[in-house]
Amino acid sequence: MKIGLLGHGVVGRGVTEIIDGHFPQITVSSILVKDLSEGNDPRYTTDAYQILNDPRIDIVIECMGGIEPAFTYVKTALENGKHAVTSNKKMLSHHLKELTDTAEANHRSLRFEASCGGCIPWIHELERTQRIDEITSFRGIMNGTTNYILSDMTGSGADFNETLKEAQKLGYAEADPSDDIDGNDVAYKCCISAFSAFHKAVDPDDIPHFGIRHLKKSDIAYAKADGRVIKLIGRGCLNEEKLSVWVMPVMLRGDDPMCLVSSNLNRIELSCRTLGTASFGGQGAGSLPTAHAVVQDVLSIEDSGIPKTWETSDNHIETVRGTYYVSGRDLSLFEPVSAECHDGWVLTHEMSLQELSALMQNSHDVFVCEVSR
C-alpha cells in the first residue's frame, strides 16, 4: 500500500515516523513540501499533482492545514480514485458534505479521525455506536489550549494573560491563539462531530460560539464560591430532526465528571437513545496523538476497504435556551434581561443563544458563561 503525504509539519512528521518505523507493508512514497530545503528526504516534492496523478498511490494523507489548496487537493485525490485521510478540521468543517459526496461517488474512503479529539477514537466510536443505536447528543472538552488555561487559572488563581503566556511557553498555545481562545477550533470540531453523529452538514460560521478571551480571575472565583468549575464545552444535539450545535464556557456543577479533566486533556461524551451516555478521554492534540489517529485511519482503510456511507443533508441550527453569567465593565445592555445584577457581573434570565449573540455583538470585553442546571 502506497501513501502520498501532503504537508510535513508537526503532524506529517509524526505520520512518517510511525509508518516508516512500524509498518513495512505501508510505504510513504512521496511527500509534498513548500520548499525542498525543508529537509533532505528523497521523497520530497513541491508538485502536488505529481502525487495526486500518480496511479501507484492508494491513499493521500493531507496534513497541510488551511482551507485551500488542501480542499482542492483532497477532492482531486478522491476523484482520481485514491482514499483520503485528513487531520484538517478547518477545511473539513467547511467542506465535509462535498468531500463525503465525492468519496461516495468514487467508491473511496474519506477518513478524518485526527480532526477531532487527537487520539481519542471519537469519530470511530460515533460510527461504531450507530451500527446499533441512534445518537441523540454529544458534548465535550475538545480544545487542549483552553482547557489548560482554565485548569491552570482554577488551580493557581493566576490571571488570563499570565496563564496564556505560560501555555505558549509550554507549547500548549500558539503564538496567535485566537482560533483556540475564541472557540473557533471547537466550532470546527463540533461541525465535524455533528456530521458524523447526525449526518447533517452545518457551516461553522453559523454555529454560535463564545470563547474565553475575556475571562477574569474574578469569574473563576465566582464559580468556585458556588462549588462550580468553568470549562469550554462544545455541544450538539438532535431533537426530532432539529439540530443544535454551539460552543461556550459553562459553569459546571462540581460533581460533573468534566470538572476533573485537567491540563490540556480532552473528554467527549455521546448520548444515545437506548444506551445512555458513553465518555471518551485522552490527549486531544499534539504531534504523536494526532499522527496516531491518522495512521489508525490508514489501517482501517487497509483492513476493511470502504466503510458504509450515509445520506446527508444541509441543516439549520436550532435555538438553545439557557441562563448565562456575564461579567465585564459595561453590562448595561444585559441589565434588562437580567435576573440578578451585581457590581461587575449579571445572571441573565433564561434566554436563547440567538438573543445572547445579538447582545454580545454590541458588547466589548465581556465574558459570558452558561450556568449549568
Place this chain on the structure above:
Amino acid sequence: MKIGLLGHGVVGRGVTEIIDGHFPQITVSSILVKDLSEGNDPRYTTDAYQILNDPRIDIVIECMGGIEPAFTYVKTALENGKHAVTSNKKMLSHHLKELTDTAEANHRSLRFEASCGGCIPWIHELERTQRIDEITSFRGIMNGTTNYILSDMTGSGADFNETLKEAQKLGYAEADPSDDIDGNDVAYKCCISAFSAFHKAVDPDDIPHFGIRHLKKSDIAYAKADGRVIKLIGRGCLNEEKLSVWVMPVMLRGDDPMCLVSSNLNRIELSCRTLGTASFGGQGAGSLPTAHAVVQDVLSIEDSGIPKTWETSDNHIETVRGTYYVSGRDLSLFEPVSAECHDGWVLTHEMSLQELSALMQNSHDVFVCEVSR
C-alpha cells in the same frame, strides 16, 4: 447469517430483541433453554447439540453464565467451525487461553466484548490501540454494584447493609451479592483485560482481590476528611514482561477523575507507551448494554471476518507494593507493620500485596483499602 443462542435470560432476551427488531440480514434460528416452558418461542430447544451440530449456524452466542457446560459448548462450537461470542466473564477468565487457541486452530473468531464493561468498547479499544501502540497498564471501576454502594454511602452517609438492601431493591445488586462485593467479578474482568492487553493468561484464583464487604460508615468518613473518595479499582500492568493484576478498594485523591464516576457507572483507563492515558466510561452492566456489546461482536464478525490472533503465554503475577488503610475491630495483626495506629484503624507501612493477603487471611471483618499516592 444464522445465529444459535445459548441461554435466554436477561442478556439473551436483549440480544433477540435487538437482532429480531433491527437486523433483517441476521437470523436467530435456535435458542437453547433449560425448559421449554420458559416461553412459547418456536426457536426454543433443550438440546444444545441441535445447535452446536447444525451446519447452517454461523455464530454461536453464549449467554448462559457459569463455567460448565458453557465452556464445553463454546469450545465445541469453535471446533465445529462456528464463530463464538460470549458474555460469560467467569467462564472466560478460567479458559480464555484454551478457547483462543481453539479459535485460532479452527480459523474462527472468539469475541467477548460483553464480558467487561458492558457497552463500553473496552476490549475493542484494547485491540484497536495495539494496532499502533503498546499497552503498559489499565485500571478501572469495573463493577456497577459496588460503585453504586460506594457512591451512595459517600453521598448519604448510610451504612453498608442499608445501602446494599437499597441496591438490591433497585436491581443493582443480586440476591447473593458475594461475587460483586468480594471483588470476584472484577477479578474475572481483570483476567480478561490482562489477556487482551498483554496477551498473558492468568488464573482468577491467583489474582489478589479485596472487596468492600466490611466497609463501614467511619471508613467513608475517614476518606472524606482527607479529601479522598473510596472506589473499588481493578488494575493490571506489565513491566519488562512482569505481569501484575489486582483488585482492591482505593482511597483516591479528590482530583482523580475516577472519583466522579457516580451510581452504577463504570470507567476504565488504558495507558500506553507513546500515547499516555485514554479513558472510556459508560454503563457497565444491565440487559441492554450487555446485549448491545454482544451484537457489536456479531456485526464485527459479519464485517471483517476473523480478527488477528495473538501469541499467548501463561504467566505469574508480580508483586505490587502500597500503603494500606485497614479498619475493623481486631487490628492486632496489623500493628507490627503499621506506620500509624488509631482506635479502629491503622495505616500500614509500604508493603507487598502478598504480605497483605497473608495478614488478611487471619483477620476477620476487616476492611482494607489502598491509599493512593
